[in-house]
Amino acid sequence: MRPFLKYSFFLFLSVIVSSIHAQRIIVDINGHGDFTSIQAAVNSLNNDSSKTRVIFIRNGIYQEKIFIEKSNIVFEGEDRNKVIITQSIARDIFRCDHDDDWGVATMNLRGSDITLSNLTLQNSYGFENVERTLPCANDTFMSHQKKIRKDGHQMALRSFQTTKLKVINCVLRAFGGDTVSPWNVDDGMFYFKDCYMSGGVDFYCPRGWAWAENCTFIANTGPASIWHDGSKHEDSKTILKNCTFEGYDGFMLGRYHRDAQFYLIDCSFAKNMADKPIYRVPTTNVIQWGERIYYYNCHKVGGDYTWFANNLNKAKGSPKVSEITVSWLFGNRWNPETISN
DSSP states (O other): OOHHHHHHHHHHHHHHHHHSSEEEEEOTTTTSSSSSSSSHHHHHHHHOSSSSSEEEEEHHHHHHHEEEOOOOEEEEEETTTEEEEEEEEOOHHHHHHOSTTOOOOOOOEOOOSSEEOOEEEEOOOOHHHOOOEOOOOOHHHHHHHOEEEETSBBBSESSOOOOOEEESSSSSSSSSSSEEBBBBBBTTTTEEOOOOOESSSTBBBBBHHHEEOOOEEEOSSSSEEEEBBBOOOTTTEEEEEEEEESTTTTTEEEEEESSSOOOEEEEEEEOOOOOOOOOOOOOOOOOOOOEEEEHHHHHHHTTGGGGSSSGGGGGGGGGGGGGOOOHHHHTTSSSTTTTTT
């Protein structure tokens, strides 16, 4: 069975299973469902997360900022490119009036056991605005003025205490940095498959344990595409398998500020990627476990750079590539590849 057909069958099967065993709500912006807004559908759910709840979203442009504090919810779009959830948010502007990040993204997560499939999440700020200076009450300078750049932090997805997040066949898009920010360095477990992600600096920046497979990463700007924070637990890591990296001429692969652990397996790099390894940003943070950046069978169009040569033998335990699986990453805590999760 071809990969696309196999995936389509899996998605169809998951819909059938979900329909039988889960509460199912339909959102249709044109009024032909249970709700016309996604947030209204979320608000209608009770706090009992013992059973999966499915929110099926029909095609349309949903100009909503979503807040999710409930758990065990599947958000399932009708068509990845036609279900578009979008907001225009610059983090630098948002934080002028707010003391934390709750609400800084198009989708803001505190609940766990959340699945997103077949939809687009977008932060459109950088596509629509130019650099400007605005009043900022929380700015530390006496002038209380802040320069807002079009390539600043623009989050499409931001999680907080979320422990289990699965994102399948989705587009996560922004112009600026931190597009995809699943942040829970304590016990966050994040699974991405068949996704398209784009943005500026550190636009894929998980904290904790993260798996990304068959994903395409497009750098619009910035000094790094991927980033990781694994500073709480030595075992934390980000794994990128069979992923493709593209971007502007001279785009750079990745960086880190705190303890991090990268595994890139069977990845492909565009010809115009800079000859610069994943690097540590100068910082006062104490790095406890040293540089941990590992590659296997990665190649660049036009010829490979020496810094991404195979080096799994240098990782703790010298794992074989066959051992680097979802089970190896998450252990017995979670299996996101089963339909019921």
